[in-house]
Amino acid sequence: xxDLPSRSAFGRFLTLAGMTARIAGGVAxxxxxxxxxxxxxQPIGDLLGEVLGNMKGPVLxxxxxxxxxxxxxxxxxxxxxxxxxxQVPALPFDHLQQHLRACYGSNLSDYFRHIDExxxxxxxxxxxHRAITVDGQPVILKVxxxxxxxxxxxxxxxxxxxxxxxxxxxxxxAQLEAVYQELERSIxxxxxxxxxxxHLQRFHQHFADWPNLRMxxxxxxLCRPGILVLSEVQGLPMAQVHEASAIVRQRLANTLxxxxxxxxxxxxxxxxxxxxxxxxxxxxxxxxxYDFGCIQPLTMQTLSAYTSTYRALQQxxxxxxxxxxxxxxxxxxxxxxxxxLYRRLITLLQPVLQPDAQWDFATSLxxxxxxxxxxxxxxxxxxxxxxxxxxxxxxxxxxxxxxxLRLGVPIPLADRLEQALLxxxx
Numbered sequence: 155x156x157d158l159p160s161r162s163a164f165g166r167f168l169t170l171a172g173m174t175a176r177i178a179g180g181v182a183x184x185x186x187x188x189x190x191x192x193x194x195x196q197p198i199g200d201l202l203g204e205v206l207g208n209m210k211g212p213v214l215x216x217x218x219x220x221x222x223x224x225x226x227x228x229x230x231x232x233x234x235x236x237x238x239x240x241q242v243p244a245l246p247f248d249h250l251q252q253h254l255r256a257c258y259g260s261n262l263s264d265y266f267r268h269i270d271e272x273x274x275x276x277x278x279x280x281x282x283h284r285a286i287t288v289d290g291q292p293v294i295l296k297v298x299x300x301x302x303x304x305x306x307x308x309x310x311x312x313x314x315x316x317x318x319x320x321x322x323x324x325x326x327x328a329q330l331e332a333v334y335q336e337l338e339r340s341i342x343x344x345x346x347x348x349x350x351x352x353h354l355q356r357f358h359q360h361f362a363d364w365p366n367l368r369m370x371x372x373x374x375x376l377c378r379p380g381i382l383v384l385s386e387v388q389g390l391p392m393a394q395v396h397e398a399s400a401i402v403r404q405r406l407a408n409t410l411x412x413x414x415x416x417x418x419x420x421x422x423x424x425x426x427x428x429x430x431x432x433x434x435x436x437x438x439x440x441x442x443x444y445d446f447g448c449i450q451p452l453t454m455q456t457l458s459a460y461t462s463t464y465r466a467l468q469q470x471x472x473x474x475x476x477x478x479x480x481x482x483x484x485x486x487x488x489x490x491x492x493x494x495l496y497r498r499l500i501t502l503l504q505p506v507l508q509p510d511a512q513w514d515f516a517t518s519l520x521x522x523x524x525x526x527x528x529x530x531x532x533x534x535x536x537x538x539x540x541x542x543x544x545x546x547x548x549x550x551x552x553x554x555x556x557x558x559l560r561l562g563v564p565i566p567l568a569d570r571l572e573q574a575l576l577x578x579x580x
Contacts, residue, residue: 244273244276245276245281245299247269247271249299250281250297250300252300253297253380253381254269254297254381257380258378263288265288266287266288267287267290268285268286269284269285269295271283274294277431277445279298279299279302279306279344280297280298280299280302281296282294282295282296282297283295283297285383287373291385292385292386293376293383293384293385293386294385294386295382296347296381296382298381302345306341306342306345310341336545336546340546343447343448343449344427344447344448347379347380347447348379350382350446350447350449351377351382353447353449354370354372354446356421356423357369357421357425357443360416360421361413361416364409364413365440366439366441367409367440367441368387368389368440368441368443369442369443370384370444371384372385373385387434387442387444388434388436388442389434389436389440389442390435390436391430391434392431392433392435392557392560393430393560395435395561396560396562398437402435402437402439403439403561403562404561404563406435406439406441407515407558407563407565408565410441410554410557410558410561411558411565411567411570412570413441414554415570415571415573415574416574418452418457418574419457419577419578420574420577422451422452422457423449423450423451423452424449424450424451424452424547425443425446425448425449425550426448426449426546426547426549427447427448427553428549428554428556429553430556430557430560431444432444432445433557448546450546450547450550452547456544458481459481459482459483460482460547461575462474463475463478463482464507464571465478466478466500467499467503467504467507468508468568469504470500470504471500472493472496475499475500476491476493476496479538483544484538484544485537486537486538489537490537491537492537492538495527499527502520502523503520506567507567507568508568509568509569509572510566510569511566511567511568512564512565512566513564513565514563515558515559515561515562515563515564516562516564518558520555521556521559
């Protein structure tokens with residue numbers, strides 16, 4: 155098992171720089187070898203998985219997010235990053251015991267009959283251990299890694315050093331700073347386990363009667379700063395859902411779609427960490443959600459902007475799409491509208507956003523079309539701009555696109571959105 159990850163900003167910079175140099179050197183070396191027909195990405199994937207897994211923190215979370223990009227990344231790299239969803243190198247239990255004793259006292263047996271020293275799971279900011287409480291209840295302990303706040307601070311410092319590079323793409327300094335502040339807020343929120351407990355309680359209250367949804371139940375009397383004690387909800391990894399029957403996958407897709415729209419239009423809180431490691435499923439087709447650390451509040455203004463965007467795409471109206479992007483804050487003021495980009499987006503999305511249409515994620519190639527658009531988007535950065543208020547929401551939508559692609563079944567996206575909009579206006 156690895157030692158504690160470095161908390162030093164400079165130390166983490168050296169680790170990332172060293173990894174980057176080794177990857178660049180490996181690729182360059184392979185390209186100059188005679189007789190080689192292509193790049194062997196396997197050692198690069200192995201290196202990425204090892205370094206990011208041992209570093210923990212936000213850089214690992216970025217790796218987990220990137221693991222969604224099926225069909226884009228080379229397969230060995232994709233597999234290495236996907237392993238980071240549920241096979242992160244764990245810390246020895248000794249590194250966590252000091253924090254446990256500081257929170258519960260020197261005698262942990264006053265609260266727990268047993269704590270498994272072998273971790274059940276490890277993630278970017280914490281790892282999970284099974285335990286038995288003194289009253290005999292099986293639970294899991296989600297324990298934040300020691301020094302994680304310092305690690306996140308160090309990684310954010312590295313990001314701030316990189317921000318000036320984006321000015322080469324004509325992104326205004328004020329927007330860069332706003333994006334940074336949004337990311338910093340998100341990470342700080344995810345470190346707050348008291349807030350995560352509150353969010354889990356809100357979700358339980360709202361979705362208590364949903365038969366195909368499973369969430370852990372907190373033991374509030376045993377939760378402590380940096381420690382969540384929850385019931386264990388067993389499920390099969392979402393990364394393996396392709397092995398389930400079409401009936402089960404359809405049930406999961408319908409539940410996921412309804413859950414997302416209910417969050418947005420009724421609860422006004424969005425679970426904003428969509429990587430597959432945070433989800434599981436039961437053999438009967440119930441959707442399991444594990445982590446509630448990254449929750450995004452939604453305002454009526456934001457919902458209105460997204461609704462306007464949906465309507466503009468559905469109706470094929472570039473002028474309305476321009477107004478929606480302005481409303482969303484995703485356009486540079488006084489710059490020329492990117493009409494050609496709007497027309498391309500409408501061509502891609504209008505057919506699947508019609509009433510009674512099924513978006514067939516078994517055959518969806520939207521991600522490949524998006525790659526073709528990427529150079530056009532880059533050339534239009536003087537017109538477009540990152541919108542901090544919707545940064546996390548766009549990441550969430552992108553992440554769930556990959557989850558639906560993994561499920562590989564058709565969903566009535568427009569019909570479900572129309573139901574939610576109708577209920578909201580009633």
